[in-house]
Amino acid sequence: MSYTIPIGPYHPALEEPVHARLITDGESITDAKVFIGYNHRGIEKLSTQRNFIQTIVLVERVCGICSHSHAFNYAQAVEACGHMNVPKRGQYIRVIMAELERLHSHYLWLGVACHLIGHDSLFMHIWDDREIVMDILEEISGNRVNYGMVTIGGSRRDIDEQKAADILRMLDKLEVSICRIRDILLADKTVAARTQGIGVLSTEDAIRIGAVGPHARASNMPVDVRIDAPYSCYDEFEFEKAVWDSCDVFARVVVRVLESVESIKIIRQALAKMPKGPINLGVKIPKVEPNEYMTRHEAPRGQLCTKVVTNGTDTNERVSIHVPTFKNAPTLAHMLRNNTVADAGLIVASIDPCFSCMDR
Amino acid sequence: MQGYQKIMISPEEIVPTAQRMRAEGRPLAMIHGYLAKEKKFNVSYEYEVDDNIESYTVETDGSLPSIEDIYDLAAQWPERELHELMGIEFEGLDTSERLFMPDTMLDGQGQILVTPMKELIKMAKGGEEK
Incomplete structure (x- = not known):
């Protein structure tokens, strides 16, 4: 018998509102x-x-997780309109913040995924590590969520030697831990049973x-x-794209854990090579000639x-702000088909959706 | 540095341009619109061409062909967004359901991007400015 099952809009998987209507035949x-x-x-x-x-303050509020990405990309677009060149040190600080943000975002998602899979001990372990990243973000910016690190023409706060040393100490801990988490996730039977072959999005459909x-990768x-x-300054660092070919929820787990390792690599390189000099152009509220520009950022x-x-x-x-979830959410209906109702929450979560981002 | 190139086209060129871009495997990054001077909509189709953005821009009074058939949901959602928030019509696009705004918001007049802020505040307060 066919039933229509409503899921959401309140917290169907993550603490964000979305509503899915599932047409089912049995399970x-x-x-x-x-x-x-x-x-x-x-x-x-x-x-x-x-x-x-x-507007920088405003766009940071688009999202609580990737707030720096919005401020970073908006500032880049305004700077391009106004033909401003951001000092190198300011660029390095932006990139370090972006990669720390990626780390805490991926850790957050990996933890939630483990919770939905039913592997709560790993969920707690990952979120324990995430706290280390949050502490560093707070030490650099004074905030755990909206960092206020970006201004037009550069960065608002410096990363001094003491903070750089603290970040490196944190990375030492995280690197050992993330490699262990990676090995568990790749080999664990519970993770495999709940994620392999689930919520498949083929390469053709993704294109x-x-x-x-990460969803496309x-x-x-x-x-x-x-x-x-x-x-x-991303062209000054060596790192690899994390790509996986199984096209299922398992692949989305693997990509995010591999990408976390790459982010640690980027932060290490940025701290080692960070040039001395000003962190911003010192402009207060610029006037910008009539112009337009679109910039892209890997949030x-x-x-x-x-x-x-x-x-x-x-x-x-x-x-105009087009966020990744605006591109990835349309794949949900396709991925949900031919799966069971029990996996619907995990499949919705597997795109790492941010519906607040998408709604703006 | 990522590049950005603006190219003015006519409404008739929207579909052939989208077909060419799709055939070349260029992703559609965004469909962007704003109300320019003299109440003309300025709509641009932003395609990723390697590390550049090619922005094919068209001026319109408010009606354009849809490229949903060519770019699938990657075009359908942005077109629905522009229809809902700016009132632009896309020929052939199903707009029977709303994407972002509830049907009840401002008596169905949710085109917030082209409505002056003062009017929005007035409408939100039930027609009386306080």
């Missing part, structure tokens, strides 16, 4: 529809009422629907903006696109 999902828009705050509209510095980021698409279209969940149109004043004419 099997035959069709699915996804509904979004439960957290629309009109941030793009509000950005047309604020100057560039105020057709336009998936991005787990469908064997070798895409990563940091390497394909380098920006800031923890995938490619983040920000387009800014300026009008010669200190206010935005228009800001």
